[in-house]
Amino acid sequence: MISDRAALSVDHLSKRFGDRLAFDNVSFEVRPGEVFGFLGPNGAGKTTMVRTLGTLLTPSSGSATVAGLPLSAENGVEIRRRISVMPESPGLYTRLSVAENLECFAGLYELADPGPRIERALGAVNLAARAKDPCGTLSKGLRQRVSLARALLNDPQLLFLDEPTAGLDPVAAHDVHDLINGLREQGVTIFLTTHRLEEAERLCSRVAILNTRLQTIGTPDELRDRLFAKTLSVRTVGPLADPEHLFGGVPTVDSWRRDESGGYVLSVSDPAAAAPVLTRALVAAGADVLSIAEERQTLEDVYLELIGEDVEAGAR
Amino acid sequence: MSWTRIRAIFRKEVREYQRNRSIVLTMAVIPLVFVAGPLINIFALPSEAGQQLRFEHILVYMLGIPAIVPAVIASYSVVGERTQGSLEPVLTTPIPREEFLLAKALAALVPSLVISYVVFIGVVVAIELFAQPGIASSLILGPDVLAQIIFTPLVAGWSIWVGMAISTKVSEARTAQQLGTFASVPSAIIAALIAYGAIAATLQLAMGAAVLLIVLNIVGWRVTSTLFDRERLIAGAR
Numbered sequence: 307m308i309s310d311r312a313a314l315s316v317d318h319l320s321k322r323f324g325d326r327l328a329f330d331n332v333s334f335e336v337r338p339g340e341v342f343g344f345l346g347p348n349g350a351g352k353t354t355m356v357r358t359l360g361t362l363l364t365p366s367s368g369s370a371t372v373a374g375l376p377l378s379a380e381n382g383v384e385i386r387r388r389i390s391v392m393p394e395s396p397g398l399y400t401r402l403s404v405a406e407n408l409e410c411f412a413g414l415y416e417l418a419d420p421g422p423r424i425e426r427a428l429g430a431v432n433l434a435a436r437a438k439d440p441c442g443t444l445s446k447g448l449r450q451r452v453s454l455a456r457a458l459l460n461d462p463q464l465l466f467l468d469e470p471t472a473g474l475d476p477v478a479a480h481d482v483h484d485l486i487n488g489l490r491e492q493g494v495t496i497f498l499t500t501h502r503l504e505e506a507e508r509l510c511s512r513v514a515i516l517n518t519r520l521q522t523i524g525t526p527d528e529l530r531d532r533l534f535a536k537t538l539s540v541r542t543v544g545p546l547a548d549p550e551h552l553f554g555g556v557p558t559v560d561s562w563r564r565d566e567s568g569g570y571v572l573s574v575s576d577p578a579a580a581a582p583v584l585t586r587a588l589v590a591a592g593a594d595v596l597s598i599a600e601e602r603q604t605l606e607d608v609y610l611e612l613i614g615e616d617v618e619a620g621a622r
Numbered sequence: 623m624s625w626t627r628i629r630a631i632f633r634k635e636v637r638e639y640q641r642n643r644s645i646v647l648t649m650a651v652i653p654l655v656f657v658a659g660p661l662i663n664i665f666a667l668p669s670e671a672g673q674q675l676r677f678e679h680i681l682v683y684m685l686g687i688p689a690i691v692p693a694v695i696a697s698y699s700v701v702g703e704r705t706q707g708s709l710e711p712v713l714t715t716p717i718p719r720e721e722f723l724l725a726k727a728l729a730a731l732v733p734s735l736v737i738s739y740v741v742f743i744g745v746v747v748a749i750e751l752f753a754q755p756g757i758a759s760s761l762i763l764g765p766d767v768l769a770q771i772i773f774t775p776l777v778a779g780w781s782i783w784v785g786m787a788i789s790t791k792v793s794e795a796r797t798a799q800q801l802g803t804f805a806s807v808p809s810a811i812i813a814a815l816i817a818y819g820a821i822a823a824t825l826q827l828a829m830g831a832a833v834l835l836i837v838l839n840i841v842g843w844r845v846t847s848t849l850f851d852r853e854r855l856i857a858g859a860r
Contacts, residue, residue, distance in 0.1 A: 362713055363853050396707070398708065399706075399708055401637070401641040409633075416627060
């Protein structure tokens with residue numbers, strides 16, 4: 307079902323190259339102003355999805371609405387006017403300066419009075435001082451920034467970022483993260499593909515995990531809750547005398563086990579309610595408590611769980 | 623049709639040509655190689671040869687330059703962008719493929735015309751200055767000069783569309799340039815056959831050739847636009 311309010315709606319979309327399926331029967335929505343993460347391993351179909359939604363490739367089946375327009379060849383020019391795509395490879399004209407590259411794209415977007423727009427885009431990526439440098443002389447990180455500036459020129463309603471930090475060192479990647487955060491604060495809708503899970507966790511309000519088919523979709527917290535039981539980790543100076551009796555007496559504890567380091571991992575339905583009750587029970591039992599902490603699964607755990615299951619299912 | 627978008631690609635292309643030594647060198651060397659031999663022969667002709675030359679159209683041979691020079695540039699145009707990864711960002715902008723190709727064609731045409739006309743003027747001046755008496759007046763004929771002026775853009779245009787069609791189909795720039803040059807050879811051979819009298823140069827032939835080239839240029843644009851398949855160029859598959 308395609309919603310009119312969404313910045314991007316994808317409905318049972320598939321793309322096939324001959325016998326090879328790039329992505330299959332994918333449906334999701336991206337809300338206006340949202341940073342939406344699209345995760346998946348190499349070859350999962352992420353870049354093909356961006357190219358399809360960016361009107362470079364024609365879908366094999368299904369439908370989509372991009373920036374308010376149905377995805378079709380007839381709407382291609384108008385859709386491309388409303389969106390921007392930052393491909394994985396910057397694809398700059400290396401013999402041209404930074405400003406000349408942007409000037410060319412300002413012309414392609416038919417921007418009136420392009421000078422101030424170019425200055426603003428360069429300012430947004432902190433590259434105003436390098437405007438006259440030939441792009442061929444820039445580092446990979448700086449080229450990515452120029453590519454991002456280029457994508458910002460037309461004030462897109464929807465910005466596709468395809469692996470924007472691929473191949474960047476941690477400092478350059480951090481700079482790009484800051485830029486994306488800045489865009490989010492300005493209300494730009496961003497569709498971000500990545501296989502850097504910490505990046506998605508830091509930047510995205512919701513994520514989808516793709517491995518040819520859509521595996522799951524939701525906020526990082528929702529995905530964690532959906533896949534993993536909530537747990538409390540208990541560390542004590544020595545082993546408890548009768549852990550079965552102690553933990554069994556705490557109402558919100560569903561089950562418990564010992565971990566490799568000699569601590570206790572408790573499955574609980576509500577960690578916030580369980581922790582104080584558990585603390586009191588431990589103290590009453592005379593245990594020397596070192597720590598009680600909620601164990602948080604990372605997005606990486608979610609990802610590995612889903613992709614691992616998918617690989618196993620494929621092997622069967 | 624947006625001339626703003628066409629101008630954006632055109633300016634970018636011209637800037638790239640200016641900074642690409644191999645293209646500048648190719649543009650300079652081809653005409654020199656093309657005219658050096660015939661010019662030496664012309665300078666060596668005795669005055670008496672002038673009578674015989676009145677029945678030939680040696681200057682038509684110079685149309686080989688607009689046949690070959692733009693083919694080299696045009697055959698690089700699409701595959702060059704593809705190999706350096708700049709094609710995908712351009713195709714994500716609102717420019718339709720017809721405008722993109724027209725801009726590229728114009729960017730190849732303009733320097734080719736400049737080179738062809740400048741070399742032609744240089745050859746005419748050199749013949750006037752250095753050929754034996756009577757040779758220049760026999761060689762430099764009004765209809766041949768007019769043919770050069772009219773046919774240079776038409777021949778160049780055709781070579782550009784052939785070069786660009788090749789450029790959309792191959793995946794390696796050097797292969798594209800070799801094929802583009804090869805594909806432009808028939809035009810140069812026809813010009814040479816007319817120049818040396820193997821094909822009789824008549825007004826009807828000139829008018830027929832002009833009409834044919836205009837049609838071929840229009841068809842060439844359409845066919846190249848059809849061959850320009852975004853999907854194959856970006857994903858390398860269909």
